[in-house]
Amino acid sequence: MNEVVIFLSRLQFALTNIFHYFYPPFSIGLGLFLVISEGIYLKTKNLLWLQVSRFWTKIFALTFTIGVATGIPMEFQFGTNWADYSRFVGDVFGSALAAEGIFAFFLESGFLAILLFGSGRVSPKFHFFSTIMVCLGAHFSAVWIVIANSWMQTPAGFEIVMGPNGMRAEITDFWTMVFNPSSMIRLIHTLMGCWLAGSFFVLSVSAWYLLKKKHIAFASASMKVSLIIAVVISLAQLVLSGDKSAKIVHEYQPVKFAAMEGHWKSGPAGLTILGYIDESNKKTTGITIPAITSILIGLDPAYPITGLDSIPVNERPPLQLTFQSYHIMIAIGVTLIFLSLLGCFLWWKGKLFNSRYVLWMFVFSVFLPVIANTAGWVTAEVGRQPWIVYGLMKTAEGVSPTLSSGQLYFSNILFFILYLMLFIVFIYVLNNKIMHGPESAETIDTEASLVKLPQKIRDVLDSKRKD
Amino acid sequence: MDLNIIWFILIVIILTGYAILDGFDFGVGILHLFHKSDSDKRISINSIGPLWDGNEVWLVVGGGALFAAFPEVYATVFSGFYNAFILLLMMLLFRGVAIEFRSKRENPKWRKSWDICFSAGSLGAALIFGIALGNLARGIPLDEKKNVLSGFTDLLNPYSVLVGLTAVSLLTLHGAIFLIMKTEGEMRENISGIVKKLIYIFISLYAITTISTFIYQPHLLEVFFKYIWLGIIPVMTLLLVLNIPREIHFGRELNAFLSSSGTIALLISLVAVGIFPNLVISDPVPQNSLNIYNSASSKNTLTTMLIIACIGAPLVVSYTIAVYWIFRGKVKIDKNSY
Numbered sequence: 001m002n003e004v005v006i007f008l009s010r011l012q013f014a015l016t017n018i019f020h021y022f023y024p025p026f027s028i029g030l031g032l033f034l035v036i037s038e039g040i041y042l043k044t045k046n047l048l049w050l051q052v053s054r055f056w057t058k059i060f061a062l063t064f065t066i067g068v069a070t071g072i073p074m075e076f077q078f079g080t081n082w083a084d085y086s087r088f089v090g091d092v093f094g095s096a097l098a099a100e101g102i103f104a105f106f107l108e109s110g111f112l113a114i115l116l117f118g119s120g121r122v123s124p125k126f127h128f129f130s131t132i133m134v135c136l137g138a139h140f141s142a143v144w145i146v147i148a149n150s151w152m153q154t155p156a157g158f159e160i161v162m163g164p165n166g167m168r169a170e171i172t173d174f175w176t177m178v179f180n181p182s183s184m185i186r187l188i189h190t191l192m193g194c195w196l197a198g199s200f201f202v203l204s205v206s207a208w209y210l211l212k213k214k215h216i217a218f219a220s221a222s223m224k225v226s227l228i229i230a231v232v233i234s235l236a237q238l239v240l241s242g243d244k245s246a247k248i249v250h251e252y253q254p255v256k257f258a259a260m261e262g263h264w265k266s267g268p269a270g271l272t273i274l275g276y277i278d279e280s281n282k283k284t285t286g287i288t289i290p291a292i293t294s295i296l297i298g299l300d301p302a303y304p305i306t307g308l309d310s311i312p313v314n315e316r317p318p319l320q321l322t323f324q325s326y327h328i329m330i331a332i333g334v335t336l337i338f339l340s341l342l343g344c345f346l347w348w349k350g351k352l353f354n355s356r357y358v359l360w361m362f363v364f365s366v367f368l369p370v371i372a373n374t375a376g377w378v379t380a381e382v383g384r385q386p387w388i389v390y391g392l393m394k395t396a397e398g399v400s401p402t403l404s405s406g407q408l409y410f411s412n413i414l415f416f417i418l419y420l421m422l423f424i425v426f427i428y429v430l431n432n433k434i435m436h437g438p439e440s441a442e443t444i445d446t447e448a449s450l451v452k453l454p455q456k457i458r459d460v461l462d463s464k465r466k467d
Numbered sequence: 468m469d470l471n472i473i474w475f476i477l478i479v480i481i482l483t484g485y486a487i488l489d490g491f492d493f494g495v496g497i498l499h500l501f502h503k504s505d506s507d508k509r510i511s512i513n514s515i516g517p518l519w520d521g522n523e524v525w526l527v528v529g530g531g532a533l534f535a536a537f538p539e540v541y542a543t544v545f546s547g548f549y550n551a552f553i554l555l556l557m558m559l560l561f562r563g564v565a566i567e568f569r570s571k572r573e574n575p576k577w578r579k580s581w582d583i584c585f586s587a588g589s590l591g592a593a594l595i596f597g598i599a600l601g602n603l604a605r606g607i608p609l610d611e612k613k614n615v616l617s618g619f620t621d622l623l624n625p626y627s628v629l630v631g632l633t634a635v636s637l638l639t640l641h642g643a644i645f646l647i648m649k650t651e652g653e654m655r656e657n658i659s660g661i662v663k664k665l666i667y668i669f670i671s672l673y674a675i676t677t678i679s680t681f682i683y684q685p686h687l688l689e690v691f692f693k694y695i696w697l698g699i700i701p702v703m704t705l706l707l708v709l710n711i712p713r714e715i716h717f718g719r720e721l722n723a724f725l726s727s728s729g730t731i732a733l734l735i736s737l738v739a740v741g742i743f744p745n746l747v748i749s750d751p752v753p754q755n756s757l758n759i760y761n762s763a764s765s766k767n768t769l770t771t772m773l774i775i776a777c778i779g780a781p782l783v784v785s786y787t788i789a790v791y792w793i794f795r796g797k798v799k800i801d802k803n804s805y
Contacts, residue, residue: 069563072523073556075530079545080552083614090538091764095772098531098636102779105524110786164761165539165613174771193519411553418560425567 008408009081009399012380012415016073018121018374019419022424023067025373028191029136030060030141034421038131042124046323052222053131055438056202057115060134062433063269066426068105070419075101081408084389091170092158092177093148100144108137126233139191146190153380153388154252160392167390182248186380189241193376195233196336197369200362201344202226205434207362210353218438220353223362225349225354230340230423234334243296249383250297251265253390254306255315256383259322261284261293261305269305271292274327277319282309284323325378339365469758474536475746477741477776481532485525486726486735487641487684488594488787492519496562496589496641497635498581501661505575507654508582512566514649519566523559528783535772539613539762540746547607547615548599551622552765556593562588590635597634600629604738605684606750613747613757626683633672637734640665641727644711648720649723666712686748687741697740700754705734 005210034053041049075097078086086093110135112288114122122130128285134197156175158169171177203226210218262277262284263269271293275286339361353359388395492515502508534541545552565585569578605626608616620738643662680687691697707726714723742748746762749755763769 011578068523069560072527072559075527076545076556077550079530079541081546081547083542083546084541086534088540090534091768094531094535094538094541094764095768095775098528098535098772099775099779101524101528101531102775102783105527106783106786108781109524110782110789112787113786133654164763170765171771172767174767216739255584379527391506400549401612403549407553410550414553414557417624418557421564422560425564428571 004405005403005408006396006399008412009403010395012081012408012412013077014071014378015412016415016419017377019423020067020070020074021374021377022370023063024138024141024370025194025197026063026201027060027067028138028194029054029201030063031138031198033197033202033225033229034060034131035135035196036229037222038128040225042128048217048221051218051438051440052225055218056222057131058433059201059430061112061116062370062426062429064108064138066422068109068182070422071417079112080411081400081403082388082398083400083402085393087163088168088393088398089152089389091163091168092151095171095174096148096151096178098146099142100148104137104139104141104144106137107140108134111137142190142194143187144331145184145188147178149380151177151180152184153186153384154180154182155392156180156246169389181252182245185241185244185248189237189245189376192233192237192241192342193369193373195229196237197366197373199226199229199233200336200366200369203230203362204364204366207359208434209437210362211356211359213438216353223343223352224347227340227343230336231344234333234336234340238330240328240441242333246345247297247454249301250305253384255308255311256317258306258308258324259317259319259383260326260379262319263293263305264307264309264321266307266310268302269297269307271296272327277323279319305456315386315420317383321451322379322383325375325382329379330377332368332375336365336368336372339368344417470773471763472744473773474532474763474769475743475759478529478532478536479735481525481529483732483735485522486523487731488522490593490638490731491515491645492522492562493589493593493644494586494638494640495646496573496642497593497639498642498646498658498661499586502654502657505578508578508660510571510650510654511646512569512585512652515566519563526559532772532776536764536769537757537759537762538748540757543609543613543615543747543757543762543788545775545778546744547617548602548622550619551595551599555592558592558595562592583702593635594631597631598622598627600634600735600738601630603747604630604680604687604741606686606748606756607753608747609747609755609757611752611755613755613762625634626679628678629672629676633676636665636669636672636723636729637727640669641731642725644715644720644724644727646787647715663712666708670708673704687738690740690743698735700733700740704730704737707733715728716804721767 009197034056037049037056040046041053043052050088078093111130114127115129115134155169157171157173157178157180158170160167161170163170178421202222205278206219206226209215210223246257246260249260257263261269262272262275264284265280268291270288270290272284272286272288273289275284277284294303295301297303297305341361342358343352346355384390386394386396388398495511495515499508499511502511529540563583565581565588569581569585572578599622601734602622602624605624607621609615642663643658643665649664650658707729710726711723714726715719744760745756745758747757749757764772
């Protein structure tokens with residue numbers, strides 16, 4: 001198989017997925033935020049919270065639209081670039097993907113239409129129900145795709161049989177496939193990453209308004225909710241889901257775990273906080289605290305961890321990339337805890353809304369969860385190499401046999417240009433919406449829909465309502 | 468009727484739904500450059516503004532369903548038609564970008580450029596879909612591992628290009644009727660004029676395609692000679708097309724739109740009936756063909772998927788109807804429009 005074709009196919013998958021994954025975490029995180037803020041509005045009837053939920057619904061709609069557009073090529077990439085992989089796993093992987101399309105996508109886009117066009121036409125309770133459905137839809141899309149990906153990390157509920165055109169994996173037990181060893185903890189870890197992205201997004205825009213002395217009441221309210229989400233989730237992410245995820249990786253993918261920790265000699269393992277992998281001298285240079293990894297995994301300073309030296313070179317993933325992206329993710333995770341605790345402390349002291357340095361840190365903090373989410377996926381996917389389905393199929397065997405490198409240069413360049421354009425659209429429209437700001441709380445019309453329908457349609461609907 | 472046949476029918480239904488829904492988007496796009504004034508162009512874009520995104524959901528669901536039910540076809544077709552498919556995705560995305568970008572600035576050059584992108588993207592996408600349908604009907608060379616042996620230029624054979632042009636003319640007609648539903652006054656008159664011409668163009672191309680099929684692709688017709696009653700499909704198609712000017716004349720726009728939708732559905736089922744039970748016909752080595760049995764997932768998966776579809780389908784249909792109900796009626800431009 002042509003090495004260039006394999007490399008370019010992997011590059012294309014990495015590029016398009018990284019570009020795509022800017023948007024869904026914001027949708028998922030904002031979805032949760034919308035449910036909370038609209039819930040508070042229904043409880044208190046304070047128009048401030050209506051203002052909050054309506055502004056963020058518009059931002060949600062934007063991230064959703066760009067997420068759909070960038071997601072369409074993902075759906076077909078398994079066929080175009082990874083045909084032999086698709087033939088091998090179609091029976092297992094295809095059903096998860098189809099379920100995602102049917103359940104998540106339609107739920108989300110259907111009820112989003114009610115959020116955008118339905119105010120004043122449906123009761124506030126039904127509107128709230130729709131918000132919950134949109135939030136659920138966004139979460140379901142993560143559910144199915146993470147299940148499918150987890151099956152590639154820790155396959156279960158299948159057998160390898162002779163299909164009509166060669167060996168392939170077939171489902172023997174659907175629910176064992178769905179609840180494979182890593183799927184639930186990886187799902188929680190992914191969703192928490194999304195909630196953090198959403199809450200720091202809200203935090204960032206709110207901090208900017210406060211610095212510019214605009215929409216103060218709106219920004220303070222948004223900031224309080226997002227700060228509470230941020231502090232709870234950032235702590236839970238590291239202590240609960242992060243810890244458990246690492247244990248699962250250690251148990252089922254010891255090679256990946258060794259690469260993540262930069263651990264060379266089988267035996268007790270220390271925790272390297274900062275460093276780099278020196279592959280030629282077979283060691284990891286950096287600041288290492290002895291025995292900590294062994295204690296975290298096995299509750300015993302002498303607990304043995306498989307080292308890289310016991311693994312043949314051709315069975316190892318790219319070490320430096322796996323190690324560094326894992327460490328970037330952890331470093332950001334700790335920074336997010338620090339930032340949100342700092343915010344809560346200042347809030348408690350009553351100084352949060354005029355601490356300019358901290359507010360500026362919040363403005364830029366939106367990039368951190370985005371980088372951490374990307375780094376986390378890079379760790380998971382690069383760390384699984386050389387396998388495409390762990391222990392079952394090598395990545396090189398999955399690529400489409402009919403492709404030439406010329407075709408891949410062509411498609412890589414086209415995708416890059418197009419995704420960049422979509423990214424510009426996103427930034428441009430987002431900037432417009434942020435500059436425009438929320439509707440004023442004094443003049444907000446609870447009966448008017450968020451996006452105005454053409455006049456004639458409004459007339460027709462209004463006449464219906466009067467009848 | 469076994470599971471494989473049910474899934475063949477379901478995939479055809481999803482793809483037909485996609486062709487009807489995104490089909491008028493393409494048609495509106497192809498006609499876009501024919502509108503003279505900027506306000507006409509804005510009406511044309513706003514007629515599909517809230518709908519095109521949802522219409523493309525059907526493509527995503529179709530792709531997922533094909534992957535799950537017939538993974539071999541999914542792998543073979545998309546890797547084999549790589550360049551064509553990448554171009555198609557580009558065009559679909561470009562249309563979306565153009566719709567969003569066009570209204571952002573008043574500058575006529577800016578708007579003109581995005582108008583061309585929107586129109587060219589729509590035309591290109593419709594043409595590629597049509598050519599793909601032509602190639603599936605005609606058959607493509609597959610090796611014994613079911614990989615496509617031909618290149619990009621082989622796809623542009625005369626028969627497939629003819630099917631492609633027929634598809635373009637039908638979707639343009641379909642889009643024009645949709646615009647008639649959505650516009651009034653002078654703009655409506657102009658489009659009604661175009662509709663009449665488009666009907667002549669479509670019927671001529673349809674006739675040429677039918678004759679070429681008789682001469683060059685007799686394998687598609689075997690089933691029609693075996694079961695003569697299937698001949699009702701092409702006859703119905705012709706009747707439906709001829710019904711379009713009649714409905715427009717009497718001002719029954721919705722009926723005209725349903726007629727063109729029916730035409731699209733019948734033409735796709737014509738091809739589906741012709742190739743059944745194959746999904747991808749191998750030519751010249753027919754034993755390498757992918758049919759609904761040798762390309763399918765296991766019984767277990769097909770059953771699970773059918774349960775998922777039974778839960779999901781009512782949601783999909785009710786969502787589509789609800790959105791179209793909200794956006795029924797003529798388009799008026801206001802400050803929130805594109």
